[in-house]
Amino acid sequence: MVVFAVKKVYPFPKETLKEYFMCFKVWGLGMPYKEVQIEPKEKNIWDWKIRDNIDFIVLKWNFEHKFTSIQVEHENHLSVNFKNSNHIKKFDGSIDFKEKQDPETKKFKCLVEFKIRKLKLKDPLLNRLRDPFIGIMKADYKRFLNNVYEIIMDKEIRKKVLEECWWVEKSRIDYQGS
Structure with missing residues (x-):
């Protein structure tokens, strides 16, 4: 069962997109929160600290979320899991890639x-406000996908971002002449 899903079409092959979504710098710049700090421990294990606030109808919540994310690459998706979350x-979660190539232009x-797919919260108050909280998360992840699109469409930003992710396999990056 899926708790929620958001989608975005990108003009790049999945191998290029996998490299970007495995780069902590892309996540740090793309997340729509006031403060995002990500410390990579390995290529696929990152420690996070996010600070922001949420305005529910009856509640304003300033929060700091600390956790470790683990991303694992598969053929057509990346799996994303959290541990040690407060x-x-x-x-x-997962990031799924469905690629198509235009037979004429080859783009x-x-x-x-x-x-x-699964989201269980520790805070009893957030559990009572689960549906609005999920709505906020869904909007945040939609903004994240849009922000990532902007990041990788800008040549200067995307080059700079990749410099900090030393593990990126540059041979898998295809910009299709852009």
Whole structure:
């Protein structure tokens, strides 16, 4: 069962997109929160600290979320899981890639779908406000996908971003002449 999913089409092949979504700098710049700090421990294990606030109808919540994310690359998706979170008991997500190539122009399009399959919260108040909280998260991840699009469409920004992610396999990056 999927808690929620958001989608965005990118004009890049999935191998290029996988490299960007495995780069902590892309996540740090793309996340729509007031403060995002990510410390990579390994290529696929990152320590996070996010600070922001949420305005529910009846509640204003200033929060700091600390957790470790683990990203694992598969053929057509990346799995994303959290551990050691101060707010989330269980998180299971994925970033799925569905690639198509135009037979005439040879250019790629790839549908990127960010899915959250499991989300269990620690805070009893947030559990009572689960549906509005999920609505806020869904909007945040939609903004994230849009922000990532802007990042990788800008030549200067995308080059700079990749410099900090030393593990990126540059041979997998294809900009299709852009």
